[in-house]
Amino acid sequence: MTSVPLHYLTLHEAAGLLARREVSSVDLTRAAFDRIRALDDSVHAFLTLTEDEALAQAREADGRIARGEAGPLTGVPAAVKDVISTRGVRTTCGSRILESFVPLYDAFVIERLKEAGFVMLGKTNMDEFAMGSSGENSAFGPTHNPWALDRVPGGSSSGSAAAVAAGMALYALGSDTGGSIRQPASLTGVVGFKPTYGRVSRFGLVAFGSSLDQIGPITRSVRDAALVFQAIAGHDRRDSTSAPLDVPAVTDALTTDLSGLRVGVPREYFVEGMDDDVRQAVRAAIDRMEDLGASVDWDVSLPSTGHAVAVYYIIAPSEASANLARYDGVKYGYSYREGAGMWDNMEKTREFGFGEEVKRRIMLGTYALSSGYYDAYYLKAQKVRTLIRREFDAAFEEHDVLVMPVSPTPAFKLGEKVDDPLQMYLSDVMTIPVNIAGLPGISVPCGFSQPARPGAADGSRLPIGLQILAKPFDEPALFRAAYAYEQATDWHKQHPEL
Amino acid sequence: MSITPDEVRHIARLARVGLVDDEISLFQGQLSEILDYFQRLQEVDTDNVPPTAHTLARHNVMRDDEPRPSFDKEDILANAPQREEDLFRVRAILE
Numbered sequence: 001m002t003s004v005p006l007h008y009l010t011l012h013e014a015a016g017l018l019a020r021r022e023v024s025s026v027d028l029t030r031a032a033f034d035r036i037r038a039l040d041d042s043v044h045a046f047l048t049l050t051e052d053e054a055l056a057q058a059r060e061a062d063g064r065i066a067r068g069e070a071g072p073l074t075g076v077p078a079a080v081k082d083v084i085s086t087r088g089v090r091t092t093c094g095s096r097i098l099e100s101f102v103p104l105y106d107a108f109v110i111e112r113l114k115e116a117g118f119v120m121l122g123k124t125n126m127d128e129f130a131m132g133s134s135g136e137n138s139a140f141g142p143t144h145n146p147w148a149l150d151r152v153p154g155g156s157s158s159g160s161a162a163a164v165a166a167g168m169a170l171y172a173l174g175s176d177t178g179g180s181i182r183q184p185a186s187l188t189g190v191v192g193f194k195p196t197y198g199r200v201s202r203f204g205l206v207a208f209g210s211s212l213d214q215i216g217p218i219t220r221s222v223r224d225a226a227l228v229f230q231a232i233a234g235h236d237r238r239d240s241t242s243a244p245l246d247v248p249a250v251t252d253a254l255t256t257d258l259s260g261l262r263v264g265v266p267r268e269y270f271v272e273g274m275d276d277d278v279r280q281a282v283r284a285a286i287d288r289m290e291d292l293g294a295s296v297d298w299d300v301s302l303p304s305t306g307h308a309v310a311v312y313y314i315i316a317p318s319e320a321s322a323n324l325a326r327y328d329g330v331k332y333g334y335s336y337r338e339g340a341g342m343w344d345n346m347e348k349t350r351e352f353g354f355g356e357e358v359k360r361r362i363m364l365g366t367y368a369l370s371s372g373y374y375d376a377y378y379l380k381a382q383k384v385r386t387l388i389r390r391e392f393d394a395a396f397e398e399h400d401v402l403v404m405p406v407s408p409t410p411a412f413k414l415g416e417k418v419d420d421p422l423q424m425y426l427s428d429v430m431t432i433p434v435n436i437a438g439l440p441g442i443s444v445p446c447g448f449s450q451p452a453r454p455g456a457a458d459g460s461r462l463p464i465g466l467q468i469l470a471k472p473f474d475e476p477a478l479f480r481a482a483y484a485y486e487q488a489t490d491w492h493k494q495h496p497e498l
Numbered sequence: 499m500s501i502t503p504d505e506v507r508h509i510a511r512l513a514r515v516g517l518v519d520d521e522i523s524l525f526q527g528q529l530s531e532i533l534d535y536f537q538r539l540q541e542v543d544t545d546n547v548p549p550t551a552h553t554l555a556r557h558n559v560m561r562d563d564e565p566r567p568s569f570d571k572e573d574i575l576a577n578a579p580q581r582e583e584d585l586f587r588v589r590a591i592l593e
Contacts, residue, residue, distance in 0.1 A: 211552050211553070306538075310538055321513060330588055332577035337589075347514050350516065354515065363506070363529060364532065366513040376540075384544060387544070421532065
């Protein structure tokens with residue numbers, strides 16, 4: 001047996017123990033639910049638990065393992081962000097309007113995981129319709145950061161990141177429209193990976209910003225992220241934006257030598273106002289990559305970076321205002337029925353069904369698309385989107401990966417930014433450009449804030465993440481850099497005291 | 499760039515979102531501040547720059563027109579807020 005408690009195994013370690021019959025999937029699943037029962041009243045990572053189904057799936061997985069039919073994910077219990085459709089299991093998107101909605105079908109990624117021997121523990125908390133950077137926009141109450149319960153875990157995949165960080169799930173699925181996998185992974189000290197746009201089917205992912213959304217894994221190691229990615233990536237004809245390309249064997253890229261890897265550091269990501277601990281941790285991580293054989297160019301420039309937040313907060317709400325038009329109280333979801341007529345019922349359904357941030361974004365998007373403003377906002381943003389893409393394309397002609405922080409600060413306090421939406425939006429400055437350009441990006445733990453530092457807000461020791469980007473569909477370069485760095489450090493082996 | 503309470507009401511009506519008076523004044527201030535922030539894009543020279551709607555350059559994605567099984571009617575209607583026989587019941591649209 002290993003010295004690591006069952007709940008803090010990596011997916012890969014758990015698969016090894018399962019293969020050697022040292023533990024069963026039922027053991028792992030019971031351990032996960034024990035952990036959830038002990039901790040989730042204070043963390044609030046889950047919205048729905050599916051214990052009976054999970055134990056049935058675990059028994060089935062144990063049967064597969066006994067018959068020698070197991071794959072690398074078989075029988076390892078996981079959690080799913082509540083924006084991903086699960087047949088027969090309610091899927092709320094963190095919203096009152098879908099509080100009792102039960103999907104008729106599984107998302108593509110769930111179909112794939114079931115083929116691989118899935119054990120689903122439950123559905124995780126999130127900012128409503130994935131709109132938020134702190135988890136505080138959930139209609140069902142916020143998730144707390146396992147490293148400091150008075151702080152946010154990041155968002156919008158708040159519950160998925162917190163569940164993995166706290167040992168309540170061995171891995172989780174999240175979705176990332178503007179940083180919603182990478183930022184909470186960074187703030188909770190785990191690995192979060194957003195694949196290239198088009199790499200993973202969006203079939204069954206409840207739509208927010210359709211040209212930006214991607215599903216990806218949140219895990220305790222880079223290898224685990226590669227394993228989950230390998231299982232969920234690939235073409236799906238039910239998503240017309242799914243790329244008809246073969247998926248590379250990213251697990252083959254997991255080597256510990258970075259010789260010949262060309263690393264670029266865009267200077268626009270080291271901005272005034274960023275936290276000193278973040279700056280130092282990320283710089284030290286880049287030095288470490290150089291020690292491992294990489295060549296580092298500290299003088300890359302992506303001049304349009306400063307426009308990315310404005311571009312994103314025009315495009316994403318515009319797409320959202322169209323996508324969320326479907327919630328009208330007619331076919332499913334919450335429905336107000338006592339109004340003066342059809343229109344009144346529809347307006348009140350959306351008034352009572354949506355939270356404040358969702359309404360704000362629907363309003364912003366509706367304004368940006370409305371007659372007389374379309375050219376000044378939406379079209380202009382799409383043109384600047386082209387410039388941001390071109391700058392990344394040029395940078396990737398000379399570099400294999402680009403590295404930078406994920407978030408300008410470690411986890412902030414619950415309540416600190418809720419009344420100031422623009423400040424909340426600005427905290428996404430380092431993750432948003434990746435979605436605008438459709439790139440793959442990963443967050444890997446690279447250090448902690450220094451509680452003893454003069455000027456530090458309080459005594460909390462908070463995780464910091466390193467972000468690594470590659471050009472579209474070059475996930476192998478990204479995984480190579482991330483794995484070699486991770487293996488040279490032990491940040492990912494540290495866990496919160498709970 | 500500031501927007502008026504009437505503009506907030508107009509947008510809310512286009513979006514079919516009911517707002518109470520407190521939300522109208524809250525959104526008036528917040529949306530004005532956010533739209534102000536967006537003004538920075540006007541400084542960017544985008545002459546002769548084409549818009550990007552999508553990062554994958556795929557157009558008119560078609561699939562074969564083959565019949566496939568559909569969802570079960572009862573499963574679909576199970577989510578209906580109001581049902582009448584095999585139909586979704588709604589309020590009168592024409593009055």
